[in-house]
Structure formats: structure tokens, C-alpha cells
Amino acid sequence: MKAVIQRVTHASVTIEGEQVASIQQGVLVLLGIVNEDAQEDINWLSNKIVNLRIFADENDVMNKSLSDIKGDIILVSQFTLHANTKKGNRPSYIKAAKPEVAIPLYETFIKQLENDLGKPIQTGQFGADMKVELLNDGPVTIIIDTKNKE
Template sequence: MRLLVQRVSQASVHIHGQLHDHIQRGLLIFVGIEAVDTLEDATWLASKIAKIRLFPDDQAPINADLAAVNGQLLVISQFTLHASTRKGNRPSFIRAARPEHAEPLYQNFLQLLENLTNTEVKRGVFGADMQISLINDGPVTIWIDSQNRE
């Protein structure tokens, strides 16, 4: 699983021109799922997000976690995070998991995040055509890949 995590001062998701969900200060997380991903990947990533320190405090510009700043979460499924641009000019999405594998894992990830953070996780709709608006705070953008645990 791959996450693109952005610290935001606000973010929203619209579907069919209607506001679906939004957050104020917090993390906007795009989630891409590969065919090889498992519940272990979702668990590791949810734990990482629950503890990651990306917010400023009185000691450093990146030192506090989500709980310390009463931050919110908006999670969006995005299979294009697994695009391969190795050949030609049209990306290949062959590594992205099929919906029947990806959607249950996405839902598990959301539930794990809610359990670990004790907060409601705002979200998009799996597989929907969504428009995302955000104000990246910092900017702070982090890439986390469960297949390459650095």
C-alpha cells in the first residue's frame, strides 16, 4: 500500500458537484493499493499515521502528532498511486489491485485508523470520480510505502 500524506489547513472532497466531506487542520491521505497488499500492510500504515509527527509545536516545526493538535483525517482511495511510467507516455496501472481486493482493504484501513486515533475518519467514495481541494500547510507532503518500509 502506498500513502501520499499531506498536512493541510483544510481539505474537501466533492462528488457530482456536491460536497461529500471536508476537514479543517489535519492530514489528507491518498491511498493506493497493490495486488500484493494485505491486512498487515494496512495495519502497519494505520499505526504509522496514528503516531506520525508532522505538526508544529513549541519545540520544532515538525514535532507533534495528530492527537496533539486535535487534527482531522480525510482519506481518499487513489489507484493511480501505482502508475508505472516506465514505457511510453500513457501510464500503466497493472500493479494496482482490482476493486474486489482493494476496496475491503481500504475499508479495513479506515476502520483501523478510526480505532487507533479515536476520531472519525472523513473519506471519499471508493472508485468514484472525485474532486479534491486542499490547502497544503507547510507544504508538508510525505510518501509512505508499506512494501518499502524506510
């Protein structure tokens, strides 16, 4: 699993002109899934996202986590995170998991994030053409790949 985590002051997802998700302070997470991903990746990444100390404390030092500030999450599936751009100018997405593999993992990841955060999260819609709007706070953007844990 690969995730792009962006600290936001607000974010939203719109599909076909209808807003389907909206948060204030928290993180927008773009998630890419490959065939090799498993429950271990879900558990590790969810815990990492909820506990990343990327929010300012009283001394304006990034020392607080999403759970510390009781922030929110919007999770958006994004297969293009696994684009291969080595050859030519047209990216290849062959590494991205097909929907029959990715959807169950995505849905399990949602439940794990909610469990780890202790409250419901907002999501986009898997496979939809989404318009994602955000105000990146900082900017703070972290990229995590569960295949590079060590």
C-alpha cells in the same frame, strides 16, 4: 499500500457537485492498494499516519503527531499512485488492485485509522470521480510505501 500524506489547514472532497467530506487541520491521505497488501500493511501504515510527527510544537518544530493535535483525516482512494511510467507516455495501472480486492482493504483501512485516531475520519468514495481541494500547510507532503518499511 502506498500513501501520500499531506498536512493541511483544510481539505474537502466533492462528488458530482456535492461535498462529501470536509476537514480543518489534519491530513489528506491518498491511498493506493496492490494485490499483495494485507492486514499487516493496514496496521503498520495506519499507525504510522496517526503518529507521524509533522505538526509544529510550541517552538515551531515538527514534533507533534495527528493524535497529539487531535487533527482530522480525509482518506481518498487513488489507484493512480501505482502507475508504471517506464514505457511510453501512457501510464500502466496493472499493479493497482482490482476493486474486488481493493474495496475490502480500503474499508478495513478506514476502520483501522478510526481505531488508531480514536474518532471517525472523513473519506471520499471508492472509484468515484472526485474533486479534492486542499490547502497544503508548509507544504508538508510525505510518501510512504509499506513495501519499503525497512
